[in-house]
Amino acid sequence: MRGRSVSPVFVGREEELAALSESLDEARKGKVTAVLLGGEAGVGKTRLVHRFAEHCAAGGAQVLFGGCVELSTEGLAYAPFTAALRQLVREQGPAAVAALLPEGAERDLARLLPEFGEPSGHGETDTGRARLFEQFLTLLERLADSRPTVLLIEDIHWADRSSRDLIAFLSRNLHIPQVLIVMTYRSDDLHRQHPLRPVLAELGRVHGVHRLDLPRLSRDEVAQQMTGILGKVPEYGSVTKVYERSEGIPLFVEAMLESGEDCTFPESMQDLILNSVERLPEETQRVLRIAAAGGIRVGHALLAAVSGLSDVELETALRPAIAGNVLQVADNRAYVFRHSLIREAVHEELLPGEHQRLHARYAEEISKDRTLVPMGRAPVELAHHWYGARNDLWALISAWEAAQKSFKAFAYTESVPLLERVLMLWDRVPGAAERIGADHTAVLERAAEAANAGGEVDKGMKFVKAALSELDETLEPGRVAQLMVRRAGFKTSKGHMSVIEDLRHALRLVPEESLDRAEVLGPLSRQLMLRGENDEASEIIAEGLRLAREHGDRCLEADLLLNLALGHSLNGELESTIMVNEQALEIGHEEHSGRIITRAIGNTVDALIDIGREEEAIRLSEQGWEIAKKYGRLRGSGLFIMNNWAEALESIGRWDKAVEIVDTALSHGPHRKTRYCLLRVRADIALARGELQLVESILSEIGVLKDRAEDWVQDITANARLHIGWHLLRGEPGAALAVAERVLSHPRQSSKAMLGWQLLALLRTVCDAAEATEPERAAAVRAHAAEVAAELSVIGPVVEAYRLSYTGDFDAAAAAWERLKRPHNQAKALLRAATAAARSGDREGAATRLAQALPLARALRATPLIEEIETLSRRVGGGPQSAQEPSELLTPRELEVLRLVTQGRTNRDIAAELFISAKTVSVHVSNILAKLGVTTRGEAAAAAHRFSLLV
Template identity: 80%
Template sequence: MLDDMLGRSVSPVFVGRAPELATLTEAFEEARKGDATAVLLGGEAGVGKTRLVQRFADQSRQVGARVLFGGCVELSTEGLAYAPFTAALRQLVREQGTAQIAALLPEGAGRDLARLLPEFGEPSGDGETETGRARLFEQFLTLLERLADSRPTILIIEDIHWADRSSRDLIAFLSRNLRAPQVLIVMTYRSDDLHRQHPLRPVLAELGRVNGVLRLDLPRLSRDEVAQQMAGILGSTPDYAKVEKVYERSEGIPLFVEAMLDGGEDCSFPESMTDLILGSVERLPEETQRVLRIAAAGGIRVGHSLLAAVSSLSDLELEAALRPAIAGNVLQIADNRAYVFRHALIREAVHDELLPGEHQRLHARFAEEISLDRKLVPPGRAAVELAHHWYGARNDKAALVAAWEAAQKSFRAFAYTEAIPLLERVLMLWDRVSGAEELIDADHTAVLERASEAARAGGDVDRGVKFIKAALSELDENRDPGRVAKLMVRWASFKISKGKMGVVEDLRDALRLVPAPGQERADVVTPLSQDLMLRGEVAEGTQLIEEGLRLAGELGDRCLEGDLLLNLALGHSIDGDYEATLATNMRALELGKLENSGRLITRAIGNNIDALTDMGRWEEALALADEGWRAAKKYGRLRASGLFILNNKAEVLEAIGRWDEAIEILDVAASYGPVLRTRHHMLRTRADIALARGEFDLVEGILSELGVLKERPEDYLQDITNSTRLHIGWHLLKGEPDSALAVAERYMGRPSQSSKAMLGWRLLALLRTVCDAADAVEPDRARAVREHAVAVAAGLQAKGPVAEAYRLSYSGDFDAAAAAWERINRPHNQAKALMRAASVAARSGDREGAGGRLRTALPLARALRATPLIEEIETLSRRVGAGSPQETTSELLTPRELEVLRLVALGRSNRDIAAELFISVKTVSVHVSNILSKLGVTSRGEAAAAAHRRSLLDA
């Protein structure tokens, strides 16, 4: 029986990997504390990566760890999505059962895992396909974290150089976002396979920049280590000459050492590596070699029943044929009655020896047997296996049908990137197959449309545009106006993702093609009305929304109604009517809850965070941001609405002066790989803090990426206004008021400016600062900008405390502005207003009044580390003779810094402090540096002494 077929151990001695094993062990210990996430183990083919991770796994199990294995196979690149994760999940189900695994996830979330394993029931019905993949990623992340609650968990993924795109994306997602302790992912890859264009290269580069991800390269064995390996295999000490010969010819690759010793006492070494690897195969009986060739055509892993069917052997005959291969360690027994080649190089070498006709016949046999009984392959793999084998068999008709079916399966598993090459294969075979349209019940254009849909959901913009252009070239807008309009809407979404111009023109063309009321028109009205609102064209956008709401009512489509209400709320926000904004967003939120639409719920929450911030209700905004983040996780929308919400939260924190927290939030958001538009929003928030702190290089880098320094054209008024504000701030930071004035002139020369009250007043307040600074060098130009600003201000309303505070700053009532900023907890704005008020008082001869304002402003600026403002305040203090304002040390330290100082005084390490305060080690390091600077000391011990001496921690 199979259980009796145990292969010999090629090398019973574990040789030469003590440092690497120690590194993996150390990484595991760090992971148990939450300081490590993943290890990337690279090495040449045959260098011993598998042996090392197996030894590490055995060692980890002995200390109570749960070890999950998942391997990538060459077939993954042809559409077998999530292969390693499916394998690991299948292992968990075998060990614990489906119900126990599903119980670890939020209610109903197990249905998402059904897209990987049918044991979890029917997949969730999901009309929002673009969010399904993100939700699947979240569920796998949650599963690992919940598993680690009870036991340290290690996930080992081998051969990620063969990983499919979806698996690579999930690997990157998990590596960036695992935060829970006791989880470690170990991944192996062939470093010698990574050519310049290999898709794994950018993933490795990205992960190399992620905290907690370790790169480990496995070197070849030294001469002494080869001697140890030989002694372990031979059972005796080899003579020097034999060691020299083996070492020289194998070059320290353990697999080749084993192959040479398999050749007998003479340690012969063929001319090519392939011949060397095949040596152990060619010494096997002919029937065994024949079955191995069949197995090689099936892949690196083949089930017993499938191999028996394809080889036309009985169970006993197959076992007899394979026994020598297993005894010779060419083949190994895997779980579920399957066989795997001991090393992928062996399988590759055997497969490459197949003659062309033999290659086609074997693939045809595999396809025929799987077609007859799909249970011969693991659940969920039949479609992609058939696509692979029929294509290898050069059966164009069957290959086309199988590729189409596999592509649809990939869609249901959210494996959009794997669907694309399958659909491209359908397109490639189309002209070779007569009646292709009838075979798959779809025309050629429909395949292109489906491919563009996959590209959109998978974020592959460039390929998506290619498919759309091809589809549009096949359609006539007079015969198929609806299909053309739908493609144009999709094309517009691609343009938005790439930050391209001209979206509104495309959407207007699409609307022209669908004049009749109905679903097709509603599908264009919704994105067009949103685009118009973002451009500031509120009247036209509102008119379209009213039409859309009528259509939604006729269609009974509450999700469509919710989307349109959210667009309407954008218009209210631009008009500065925040109460109407909140109320309209709440109506959309209720519809989202009724329809269980994560998209509507999270979008409504994100928009209300923005509205509450503009109303100065920052505490409510922060609480809502946390609620929104939880909702984004629940509905699998972290990388969509979730990151937008995180940026909203960072904006609130930036506004109220909690800048370090804001930076930490932005760093977390960036780790999720946001889409370009969201990333730009995040960069603008980060640039505001960098400007306020005088971080020249960081500001310049951000503005270069945004295209601000080259004044890249933008469509949306909010983006234009914020980019202009940052550009002006950059020139002021560098002491270039004339250049700042030039940017202001170009903005004012636009046909329209932002009508959103908060944005408008904020920019106008900055323009006053620019004009005041430029009066001495360019009085006429400054006067012209002031006059234009007056005209713009006349069209703005000051609704809400934030807009009113900016209006007061613009009008020059700086004391009132400072009081307004204090009421809504905006310390940086308050300090700036006090500084401006002090300047006015100083010019009028009121030195005492100026000094009083400066003494209030300085601790605010210092607490924020707003270096440029601190320097302005100190300079003016010296000029008016107010001296350096005296405040106690405790006033210099923020509440968070006092908490950190208290723990420093207790002798805690940065890691201990981070754990106790629920912040990152990096943030603790920043706080400690600030404390040392403010106390004027150079060490933690001196800081602790100063704290006790000055009674800073008595409270």
Template identity: 65%
Template sequence: MVSPVFVGREAELGILSEAFEQARKQAAAAVLLGGEAGGGKTRLVTRFAEDAACTGAHVLVGGCVELSTEGLAYAPFTAALRQLVKEMGATEVAALLPDGAARDLARLLPEFGEPSGDKETETGRARLFEQFLTLLERLAERQSVILVIEDIHWADRSSRDLIAFLSRNLRTAPVLMIMTYRSDELHRQHPLRPVLAELSRLEGVVRLDLPRLSESEVAAQIAGIKGDVPEFALVKKVYQRSEGIPLFVEALMEREDDCSVPESLQDLIIGSVERLPEETQRVLRIAAAGGNRVGHELLASVTDLSDVDLENALRPAIAGNVIQVADGRAYVFRHSLIREAVHDEMLPGEHNRIHARFAEEIDRDRGLVPPGRAAIEIAHHWFSARDHLWALISAWEASGKAAKAFAYTEQIQLLERVLSLWDRVPDAPERIGVDHTTVLELASEAAVISGDTDRGLKFVKGALAELDETTHAERVAQLLVRRAQLKSDKGRRGGLDDLRYAERLVPVPGPARVQVLTRLSSWLMFINETVEGTELTREALRIAREIGDLCQEAELLTNLALGQSLEGDLEATLLTNERAMEIGKSVRSGRIVLRAMANNVDALNNLGRSEQAVQLALDGEAKSRKYGRYRVSGAFMANNRAEALEALGRWDEAVEAIEQALASGPIPRIRGHLLRVRGDVAAARGEVDLLERILIEVGALHGGELSEFAQEWMTNTRLLIEFRLLRGEPVDALKATEHILSISTTPHSSKPMLGWRSLAQSRLVCEAAAIAAPEIAAAVRAKADSLAPGMTSDGPIADAYRLMSRGEFDEAAAAWGRLGRPHPRARSLTQAAAAVARTGDRDGASVRLREAYPIAHALGARPLLTEIEALARRVGTTLAAVSIEGGENGLAGATRNGLAGVGHSGSAGAGPGASAGTGLNGTVLADLTPRELEVLRLVAQGRSNRDIAGELFISAKTVSVHVSNILGKLGVSTRGEAAAAAHRLSLLT
């Protein structure tokens, strides 16, 4: 008995409507709709979706099923994709994606052809996520999209990850995601709980809890069922017993004439089924074993009934609204609670027999279930039938299907089932064609890819215990390489020992040795053992070329370039990466191409060619989206772009790039790199609390064990030193500096933005701590001076930092000015002022402070401003008032119109370059930021906000803010007038 009248929920409908309006007009939105089982979540969402569809929304619906917890990956997304293909056709759907990208979707639906043969499994899932994101964005360009995902409390790990990914990255597209879940099933350890907590913190995500119906709403529901106004006593009785849960109201109305109170929820729900004919009940029990939705052909096969007999048996259940007829000749239980209650009524023997029948029939004709589901359905039914032999065989097959769909967590679950059944099947190796160790090896590989380090280490340990290294040396070596990776991911030491052991196990030149040397040489590079790392890389390169392995050759070239970069040989780094890139293009390896590009972005920045580095990074990020690799390669590219922007003093843009990359959910190591760049900006701006939080997350604040990798521990320590200085703790900063210079396990890096930067910082720290700890400061200074001669100085960045470390601050300031790096320029000028002030030259100090002050002010570098102002007071000089906006606005005036190159006159408006800031043209340029000039250029080309957002990798909302600022600064009211003014004032030349 279902009410034809939609009762209550006006407030909830209003919230859904508001979220949809937000998605359509501003940015993507999501609603997490929680409620008790039987609380009316589906009815509410269906009503809202019907109304939205009438207004032109494209509604896609997918649901999770209980089977998902056993390894049915991406079930709701596969269902939504299948609906889309049914509506548009596979060809039109594929046309919405980049060339060839639809082959990734073939892992979910066969309509898209054969899956790509790409063996790079570690980034395969990231590509799949990118393609689904792109698909939704392209659909939303045609019309607003509503994606409904029901019952996410049953979602598999892969679906949960994809939900989180879409929620973070659907930023500007008019897409509303609605996700429903049973709030009463979320026990403390439920895997959905942390996902809900994470999503609730995202902008645009609303968490909506569906309350029970009030007594008046229950009365309205009963009136809808009965067709007239119910008696007060009936309403009172039903309300008290149902406690306002709509499904229970319906069940109680079925028993209106029965005065007994059901003993349990099971009894209440099953009551409507028990009134049906016995044959109908028998068929329903069989259908319940098939899941909440079962096809007519499959049910007929399992029941051994003809079409007519099956329809006659089900007709009473359909009339009683226990089940409903769905699209595709399928039957669906009206509510999953009804299916669960019916399934629980089966006797043990009946339960086993029915599930075995489902397995047999699906195996006989796999077309009886939706594409892609046969293997996991068969595995589920054999396991439920408690048939150990076929449960093992089918779980093994399903694990392979999961791996092909990049559902590695589900693959692990299925392989664990194989392992748990192994001893119960005497001839298990013969049955599945592999030994027990191979299953453990596959599980460990899946664990590495999915980031499940604890289980991965367990699998590797088990596999190693079963192998004899004298007879299986290559397998043992491969496992040791894997264990090294897992230890690194977990933040544990010992990975290098594993890799060295693995190298000794494969002394003969061949593919196995190349693989081990590739990983070992890379590890050595990262810990700054570049000499040995380079030697092993060259050996592996010779072998790779002899056996004709181009992919390994390109991989090793990027390793070689890494060593060249760390040794400061940056021009050679560029050339080596170019060679790797060319090979990557020839073998169509997007990963190699993007890795080489990202490394060259870093090299260009370290050579002082930071503007070029930014442009190369933007090109690389665009390619990473095309290849479906943004979360890994693109996020790393964005990190390197942010480093270049930070160096150029374009801090607002750097922060924007970092936040966008963090929103994509990058792997932990890339997240750490991004946070460190954000820490540099925070330190320069004096954002002490933010810097502290970053240091805590990257493990640098409380004296934890140093990372093995040089770039990580050196950057962590440098940021920690900045934090101590900002906190007014120069002695603690000095101790940290002493530590970074005295670590003897690795030589000091010659990379400009790493080793030379830390030497320059050490000079600053020693000066700050000289009064409080003169002896320690002198010793640290001496240590720094002793390291410098052994370091390579290749390029202008290294030269500028070398000048700072030697106390040649005026020369350093001039060098930074030529490089267009305002913050170290202002820092050098301030240190130069302090140095000449100590000699009594107050006029010389004043000149330098007046030059540094507008630069620091334009940057919004508050700690440096405070230092400049304090020193100015000590030398008795005044600083000219600066009317430049802080942050990026001021920086535009400083770097583009002479403030970065102001001479020694001390006035922000005088000296070299000041004329560029005079007159209308100069004034406008001094106001417009570099980002606003980029936006203005695209506005003048007639581009929309969304087009500009895509071009510049920023949100449409941010573009709107930039356009408003541009109109105000140009004194115009329309985009057309802004374009005309830009051409008239020659702002785009």
């Protein structure tokens, strides 16, 4: 049965090939971004995507290839993207590729490929990686301007963390036509803790990303594969035997046919895969074992050096392996195992001593001549091989070098395991500090920096804690202070509330007039401001500004100015806020600091919203978002700008656009604080539209329903406002009143006038709703609210409109909101004014106000507000729906209560079923009796049946 080892006929994948082709067609229209192709090892993923690539190329598309290798888990960052970039440079030249990018952007790509020159020296480690991501995104977009572009990335189950992050970034942000990313992975390798699993789950929720699973071959398809390999139709019995033994996995079919006429099936899959290797000459097998130690791909020159063979001897030894399709020839005189399973099986056959010797040989040869591996890969290759050789000294040295290389390429998450290896080997290497030029604490500090830049907060905390345990603050106070500032940043990211003490401790350690002191004063003053301790924060900012200016640190000066502007904002001094932000922005431009520029823009947008200049805020947000992308600040200040952009849109009633902005920002994986801010904007819209389930989901995530403690007074105020709104939406004024009591009892209220008056206006609504059932509590809340109001400033039209709503001048408030072009606030004020008019007997005046409010609410699809307006319209007889049908008199909640009343349920039973209080049920029942014109629950039940209210 001996024939070809691989079928020349493409078998059994027509449906999947058609699906990929359809995805490309959809990508041309901008509807599909990426395809995730999963399947077991050996099931034919590579053959399928390469056939697809042939179809793409035949249709005029640009196809770029990149593959992940096992070595990437030890720090070979961005391996598939480097390979694709290298292919593009080989085809078009570095100058043509650079011409596709913004001026100077190729210096960012130089971190992946030295052909682009010297990498940029930008020192902001948290921005460089994001900027690299943006440049790769831009490159794909520019390539697609001329023709469809397909990026094929194989074996992403081996992808390094940075590659996984870049894959997720591209999948979320490719929104232009003609680009498609196809990625393959081993589905059977994804154990529960596999790092790819959360990435796949995340991408599965991204619009435009499709999943495609490659199944095993059917019996008929195995028969077709066998026919192609053998060159003749196999016997029925042979097909049955091969199909049952291989279970439809093409690689195993090939291996069984290679085993001979009887298609014997070895005891293990490894034996099966090795069959084709073991029939090769002994010298060929020996060289294959050497090649397997080098990885799935090994250059000819490197393999010759390690094996000690001449070019002719090496080619002679490998020719049978190439003829038998065990090994394939790749570009740049490299050899690649046909399948990673073959390499793995051969590598597993190495004896322990042989394994160490071969890795040592690779390390020695690469050390002598680094051009034996692709440019830029030598440090990581050396770290891998010296570690495999069990040479502790050189394993430590090479891991340190590779970590620095990964750091330089913004591959911070790849630096972390390399630095952990340095720490693990430290005690085994005498004089380790002298060997790498850094002490043990410096390695921990570097690891903490890498963890911080890569977002690995828990690891970063461990590194900082370990570093602090090694230092004596009396001998190295500055070093300890820097670590404590870093720890405070980690704690803030985790939502801890003890950072102030860390920062105060750090401040005590630094010299009085030093720049180090100013660097601690910056984060300390910001934390104090956000906690409502404005007076102390202002004093600290003044000191910090003096020190920063004396030492000439312009960026630090700008940071402190932005903290000062935050203080002005909290005090309601919005014009001063904008003026100081502009000073910081000017410094940012002078110093070319993207961090300062984008932070200043975000803060200015916030101030413009508070002052009622939303259209300006929206325009600046759009500009700020583009600037954030330009400076690689997309996931930091960029998402903060998007949050403020969404807030501006929400305030003027452009809710659908606001939801779109929120969803886009959330897809970028913001940090916890920013995510919560975005979710609050979404919750505001959901409350206004009556989307109760969505509101509950958001409030659960941000901890509102669990009363999770918050440290920043703005968060406390915003959470309380949403919590109150949720209870009111559920018809629970008593519970809303309890939240009002708790927030008023907090020792520090927000000094930000807009937030304060917004909350007070809502508290009036709560008290009005609860007064009928709990007059004493409502009166107490009103009195406490009045005390807070007495301390708040009234600056600007937005604050004045909220103040009018709080004081009950609803007609004036409605007029103010109309001038500000805030339709939801205007409609609510009109409803309150109509309610007051109706109570005073002015039915006509109430109807007029309601007629103005209703179209505003309908345009927003503000369902709860629409229902309130329509209900009051029916009662005053002035609306279009005033027919007074009994079914129209009752709200949806009241109909729910009535249904349970007709079943004979008690108030307590109804409360338990509807998750509301018994007092709230009593209020609902009273309203139902009044609306139906009956006096007892039995009469209400009879009326429900008579008028078919519950059909």
